[in-house]
Amino acid sequence: MxxxxxxxxxxxxxxxxxxxxxxxxxxxxxxxxxxxxxxxxxxxxxxxxxxxxxxxxxxxxxxxxxxxxxxxxxxxxxxxxxxxxxxxxxxxxxxxxxxxxCSFGQQKLLALGNKVSGLSLAIDQNKVAAVL
Known part of the structure; x- marks a missing residue:
């Protein structure tokens, strides 16, 4: 939210x-x-x-x-x-x-430049590419 x-x-x-x-x-x-x-x-x-x-x-x-x-x-x-x-x-x-x-009931989401799920946390590669 x-x-x-x-x-x-x-x-x-x-x-x-x-x-x-x-x-x-x-x-x-x-x-x-x-x-x-x-x-x-x-x-x-x-x-x-x-x-x-x-x-x-x-x-x-x-x-x-x-x-x-x-x-x-x-x-x-x-x-x-x-x-x-x-x-x-x-x-x-x-x-x-x-x-x-807002998005509700998601199993995966993008939050503050990270891909978040119940099992993992990873940097959003689109954000990395934008900096490079």
Whole structure:
């Protein structure tokens, strides 16, 4: 699962808003939400996600990396139950997932430049070829 506009779920502190301002002909505009690319934005968002999904992570059926959520299970019934739990935590805080970037019930997937399955982890050769 991939969270949509995840960074915008965190508000900017009032003393930081002036640092996030842009000047246009119509006036000065200040961002009130955290922006992608800010120095500590990724760490802050990761901490927020770790806090929200702490129980799921500790039960060892979920992995988070910033705005990527990977849910794994041994049975289809467990998988559906885990997805339901995650989505039920996302809804109250208005954390939306990009359906185009989500895939469910996969036995193999590409995650963060790696081919992942229940049995193996390998580097995606397309990523290697792009660098060479």
């Amino acid at each position: 991939d969270c949509m506009k995840g960074f915008h779920h965190n508000g900017a502190k009032p003393n930081s808003m002036k640092l996030l301002s842009i000047i246009l002909l119509m006036g000065i505009y200040e961002y009130t939400r955290m922006l992608f690319g800010m120095k500590n934005a990724s760490a802050h968002f990761q901490r927020m996600m770790d806090t929200i999904f702490q129980e799921e992570i500790l039960k060892d059926w979920m992995v988070l990396y910033i705005d990527y959520i990977i849910i794994y299970s041994e049975t289809w019934e467990d998988h559906v139950h885990y997805i339901d739990r995650v989505l039920s935590k996302c809804t109250p805080i208005d954390l939306k997932n990009s359906l185009e970037k």
